[in-house]
Amino acid sequence: MSDPKKIHIEDVYKVYDGRAVLDNVDLCVSAGEFCALVGPSGCGKSTLLRLILGQEQPSRGSVLIEGQAAGFPDPRRGIVFQRYSLYPHLTVLDNVLLGRRLAQPWSWLPWSKPRPDDRDEAMDLLERVRLGDAAAKFPHELSGGMQQRVAIAQALIMKPPVLLMDEPFGALDPDTREDLQVFLLELWERERLTMFFVTHDLEEACFLGTRLLVLSQYYTDARGADAPRGGKIVADYRLSPTGTATAVKRRDEFKNFIHELRETGFDPAIRRHVKDFDLEHPDSFQTLTAEEYRRDGEKSAGNP
Amino acid sequence: MPTPKFWGLNARPSTWLRYTLAALPFLLAVLAYAVASDLRHADNPDDKLLPGLGQMIDAVKQVALVPDKRTGQVVLWHDTLASLTRLGEGVGLALVLALLSGLNIGLFPGLSALFSGFLVVVSMIPPLAILPILFISLGVDEAAKVALIFIGTYPVLTRDITLAVRAIPTEQIVKSATLGASATALVYRIVLPQILPRALESLRLVLGGAWLFLISAEAIAATEGLGYRIFLVRRYLAMDTIIPYVAWITLLGFLFDYLLRFCNRRLFRWYGDKA
Numbered sequence: 001m002s003d004p005k006k007i008h009i010e011d012v013y014k015v016y017d018g019r020a021v022l023d024n025v026d027l028c029v030s031a032g033e034f035c036a037l038v039g040p041s042g043c044g045k046s047t048l049l050r051l052i053l054g055q056e057q058p059s060r061g062s063v064l065i066e067g068q069a070a071g072f073p074d075p076r077r078g079i080v081f082q083r084y085s086l087y088p089h090l091t092v093l094d095n096v097l098l099g100r101r102l103a104q105p106w107s108w109l110p111w112s113k114p115r116p117d118d119r120d121e122a123m124d125l126l127e128r129v130r131l132g133d134a135a136a137k138f139p140h141e142l143s144g145g146m147q148q149r150v151a152i153a154q155a156l157i158m159k160p161p162v163l164l165m166d167e168p169f170g171a172l173d174p175d176t177r178e179d180l181q182v183f184l185l186e187l188w189e190r191e192r193l194t195m196f197f198v199t200h201d202l203e204e205a206c207f208l209g210t211r212l213l214v215l216s217q218y219y220t221d222a223r224g225a226d227a228p229r230g231g232k233i234v235a236d237y238r239l240s241p242t243g244t245a246t247a248v249k250r251r252d253e254f255k256n257f258i259h260e261l262r263e264t265g266f267d268p269a270i271r272r273h274v275k276d277f278d279l280e281h282p283d284s285f286q287t288l289t290a291e292e293y294r295r296d297g298e299k300s301a302g303n304p
Numbered sequence: 305m306p307t308p309k310f311w312g313l314n315a316r317p318s319t320w321l322r323y324t325l326a327a328l329p330f331l332l333a334v335l336a337y338a339v340a341s342d343l344r345h346a347d348n349p350d351d352k353l354l355p356g357l358g359q360m361i362d363a364v365k366q367v368a369l370v371p372d373k374r375t376g377q378v379v380l381w382h383d384t385l386a387s388l389t390r391l392g393e394g395v396g397l398a399l400v401l402a403l404l405s406g407l408n409i410g411l412f413p414g415l416s417a418l419f420s421g422f423l424v425v426v427s428m429i430p431p432l433a434i435l436p437i438l439f440i441s442l443g444v445d446e447a448a449k450v451a452l453i454f455i456g457t458y459p460v461l462t463r464d465i466t467l468a469v470r471a472i473p474t475e476q477i478v479k480s481a482t483l484g485a486s487a488t489a490l491v492y493r494i495v496l497p498q499i500l501p502r503a504l505e506s507l508r509l510v511l512g513g514a515w516l517f518l519i520s521a522e523a524i525a526a527t528e529g530l531g532y533r534i535f536l537v538r539r540y541l542a543m544d545t546i547i548p549y550v551a552w553i554t555l556l557g558f559l560f561d562y563l564l565r566f567c568n569r570r571l572f573r574w575y576g577d578k579a
Binding site for chain 1: 473474475476478479480481482483484485486489493494497498572573574575
């Protein structure tokens, strides 16, 4: 490939104790995309994120980051978790600087000092997340929202090809949450980051994303009604940028869209066939196996 | 409704009351001893079992201020130095090795699979039971005593440090890999500084045991040391020396505990504030 996609996932299965969590997932993400991944609980969205992160390995299939196998966690992707992203024994500045200091040989020696350039860059990043004043503080002295902003700055200093976020605003109160959503959008627009953002909040996903992925275990295929199914991407929309004005969340079409999503992806009673998924995003693709592909009505050769 | 000063769950003792209450058990213990000592001396002025304060001060002067006629050394300081050297060597070695092994066992699943089970079994061996083995194999010199203190503290410290390492969230470890940390950097740059305060806390807890092992070893075979002295003068029923020695050991133990707590608060501000 001359221009490898940032993330390329093909035919990926993840099985725990014989139970499929991810079931033949295909996904391709282009540079600069803000991907928001939503889905009902138990659909495997965190598992999918951990596969991209390298924290877990797929049972089958391939996960590529910029054309290279994902392997184990490394600087090719940044991560912001819901909690525990910061190191409690380091000041805010040192937390942000950590990635740069670790790149120096013998960095683990306690007296290894940061290079002045790195220090300036870290301070600059802290200014951009509006925490320049808090540089000397320890993480426990910050509020939850401030901690997450530091965690974002900490990941950004590595300039990762892909920035992964696992419900980063899940533990915050609604006001702080909205603040950080706007902040993240501004940051994304300025830095042209490739984002992969996992959330259980549909509204948040629709507000932030330029691409909305719905992962769900509620669908049908030719494997029989009761066959255990893992999560699949059942919908893949291209969203028009909402801008950073949160007023859009109150508009009717925004609400209707969310309502529709809730039915197609989240309601166990409404199941679509694998051939009828809303995969309208240009990057979207689907490789179905023969037993998935047959319509329920058609004569099935039985499960192998 | 007035807040009670002392009784009940809702009591809020005032500052001066808290200090008074804290001092009270000490005063009562000293008072009880003084009364018992007086009663015995009323019966028999030469009583040695419960010496009075004057007798003890005389004995302390003898060991703490006057050099020994034969060796020219002041006995109390000589004993203290000998005991603290053994304690420091044994506990220091245990702490350093426990940090190294605890970090690696806690972080690397392979090493954990290899050593965890062994460590649990080894920590169940009563150290005093193998004291004869130590004396036989290492001789009755310093090595056996230091080894006993080491064996008594190392497994507990290692297990506690391993637990502390495992309690570090996986998120932190994964994140450090995305920030480019090598395994070495992760161990010594990210995990070690985080568990150091916890290691000092476990050290405070094992110090009590360390004193026990020190005094046991000294009681059995030594030529100087606090434990040696206590068991030596026991033959002459010299309670006037034994009691001050015990008080001195207690004071030393208290000082070390306080010092470690002070270090923890000073060096690891983030740790104290968080708890």
